[in-house]
Amino acid sequence: MAVICDFCGRAAEGDELPLTWSTAVERGRVRRYCDECSRAHLRAMEAKLDSDWW
Numbered sequence: 563m564a565v566i567c568d569f570c571g572r573a574a575e576g577d578e579l580p581l582t583w584s585t586a587v588e589r590g591r592v593r594r595y596c597d598e599c600s601r602a603h604l605r606a607m608e609a610k611l612d613s614d615w616w
Contacts, residue, residue, distance in 0.1 A: 563577060564577065565577070565578070565579050565580075565583070565594055566594070567583070567594060567595055567596040567599055568593040568594055568595060568613065569595050569596075569599040569603070569613060570596060570598070570599050572596045572598070572599075574596070579594060580597070582596075582597035582600075583595060583596055583597060583600065584600040584607065586607065586613075588612050588613060589612070593613060595607075595613075
């Protein structure tokens with residue numbers, strides 16, 4: 563099963579989560595973000611804001 567970024571829809575190469583991607587739990591749901599989205603929204607992630615807010 564491919565890993566897909568929950569923000570932009572980009573697919574990771576291979577079936578494993580790349581080390582450069584980030585993972586968050588929002589409202590009990592695991593969300594995964596690619597390295598580009600992680601960098602772009604780092605401050606919002608650190609503030610623990612839901613991705614709906616970004």
